[in-house]
Every structure is written in structure tokens, then in C-alpha cells.
Amino acid sequence: MLKRSSSDQSSSLWGFQALSSMVDTAASYVGLSRSSFSDPAERRRAFASEGYWKRDLTALVDECGGKVPPLLLSLGRVILSAGIHTEGIFRKAPKSRHLEPLIALLSLPLEDQGNLSWLQLAHADPLLPPKILCKFLSELASPILPSEFYDVIRSIVEPSDIKERLFPHLPPSHILILQYVTYVLHRLTAFEDSTKMNALNLAIVVAPTLISGPDPLDDASMCLAPGKKLPLAMLVAAGKASEERVKGRGVETSGQGTVVGMLEMCIREYRCVSGDLDPERMVCPVSPAGDAAAANRAEGGEGRTVGDKESYPKAGKRRSGSIRTSFLGALFSGSGGNKESNGKEEVVDVRESVVAGLSVGSNSSYS
Secondary structure, three states: OOOOOOOOOOHHHHHHHHHHHHHHHHHOOOOOOHHHOOOHHHHHHHHHOOOOOOOOHHHHHHHOOOEOOHHHHHHHHHHHHHOOOOOOOOOOOOOOOOHHHHHHHOOOOHHHOOOEOHHHHHHHOOOHHHHHHHHHHHOOOOOOOOHHHHHHHHOOOOHHHHHHHHHHHOOHHHHHHHHHHHHHHHHHHHHHHHHOOOHHHHHHHHHHHHOOOOOHHHHHHHOOOOOOOOOHHHHHHOOOHHHHHHHOOOOOOOOOOOHHHHHHHHHHOHHHHHOOOOHHHEEOOOOHHHHHHHHHHHHOOOOOOHHHOOOOOOOOOOOOOOOOOOHHHHHEOOOOOOOOOOOOOOOEEHHHHHHOOOOOOOOOOOO
16 A cells, blocks of 8 residues: 655655555556457457567557657657756766666557656656657668668768658668657757767667668667767687778778768758757658558457557456556556647658758647
């Protein structure tokens, strides 16, 4: 039983203690077998819908109706509110004991996750949301920036190159998430005096989460700051020192020819690369597979995508002891993912606006 430790204890502190206790309690249910669901249709939906880890990005964005997934929107909001005065944000590791329980909860199907109050968790440890964001990016089934495009990235020297040379090669869902992440990082640089993290610092930390090629040495070279070289000892250990010297490629670092250099440019020159896109209105085309999945959901009586819902659906009648029991309703509170459209709100197709160079007004309510 939770108690207030004193009569003058703030309600916000008590609320966090309640949230903390319920996170731990919820985590103990995560290991329950899906076969505990008594409704066969419910069980099929649980298997068909996945959480946030190790996902195919296109499938996840399709599941969210072509929009930025609710988790990423929530993380972006809280980073830009509770994290703007945190020194070393994105660079330092969180110390919260809630990291592992949250990772477990976010592995549940999206419709089971509810609306977690990230603001309360971030007030206790503002390094927690950036860690979750980086984990999401680094554990995607395929990286945001595939290794086959490293040569394209090496050729980038100015913002227009990103739009004209790189984006046409990337899936729309990858462009969508890359644009959203760089938007958050761009906004965060306004607080460099307190965070001690400028565009280059942020790019150095986040770049490794965007790539995962077959050659670790190649990945390492792409994560260098412009003008830096891999240590000779690393090249020798990999048996490439003499080869690199012959080719005159100590490391491909001329201009902005690394992922770090490109990402720094995206952060610093966000509006030149992306225009004034409002994150709440970013959208990309749903893939043919996503259209087929949506049709299947409609046949099963599920008309809306996860991204269309302001809050996740309430659980129906379920077997006692399931992970979807009513106590999760108390755990999850706060704003949902993407705002529900009223049918008239304009959305911006990321593929069209970025690749074709279109932009919209900057009257964003995002804060």
C-alpha cells in the first residue's frame, strides 16, 4: 500500500511514487504467456501486433497510419521540456531503476501500452527518454541508413545534397523518422549553454544508432567527426593499415563525408534540409503491405490505426492475471501519441515535402 510520507509532501512526488510502484508491478506481468488470453480473436491480434523493439520501420509506421509512432512523439515532447537543462543529455547514461521495466512494457503490442506519463519519469531522470529513443533507433530490424548508401553519404558536402542524393534512395518511413529525430535534436541545440551539447556533440552520440553495416571498421569510420581519422592501431588490428595507405584513405573524412558530418548538417541546417515541417503533421505513404494489413484490421472490426487514436483502446473482458488487467489503466496517464485528426487538418507528406523541396508554415504548436 502506498502512503504519503508526510502531510507536506507534494502531490507530484507522491504521484511519481505511485507511478514508480506500478511500473515495477506491471513489469512482473510482462512474462506471462500470450496463451493466457481467453478470446481466440484477441490472441490472434496480440500475435499480429508487436511492440517497439526490433521492428521493421516501414511496418511500424504503417501500423501508425504513416505517422510518427506515438512513443517517438512522446519522447520528443518530454526531451524538449524536461531535458533542456540537463548537462550531457543523450551522452550520459540514465541511472533510473525503471529502465528495464519500461523496456519490457514497450515490448507489448502497441494497443496494450496505454499512455505512459513520460513527464513524471523524466522529472526523476531526464536521461531516461533519450536512452529509450536511442535504443529504439539502434534496434530497428534494418538501420535508418543502410550501408549500401555509405558512398552517397561520403559525397555529401552541403544540405541540398542530402535531399537530392540521399533521400531518393531511402524508404519514406526512414525519411520520416530521420526528419523527426533531427527536428528534436535541432530544437535541443537552442539550449546548448545548459546541456553542453551542440549539433556536433549530438551527432556523434546519435549517429551510431542510425547505422549497422556488415563491416564494423566501416561503421566506425562513418561515425567519425569530419576531419578525424581512425586510430592506426585499429587499422592494423583489422589488417587494413597498409591497404588504407596505398589508397590514401586513412579515413574518408574530407568535407562532411561521414554519418556524423551529415547528421550534424541535418541538425544545424534543419530548415534548409526539411523546411518548417510540424512534427504533429509529418506523414508518409503507407506501403502496399500496410494497406493490406489495414484492410485485414477493418475486416476484424478495427477501423483505426494506432496513430489515429488519441488514447489507446480500453481493454475488454479479460482473464484475471493477464498483462492487460485494469491496473495498467492507473499506470498509464497523460497525453496520447499523435493527435486525432478532425478530418480537416492538413498533413504533410514527408516524401513530397523533402524530396521535392516543399515546406509549410512554421506555426507549430509543438513544445
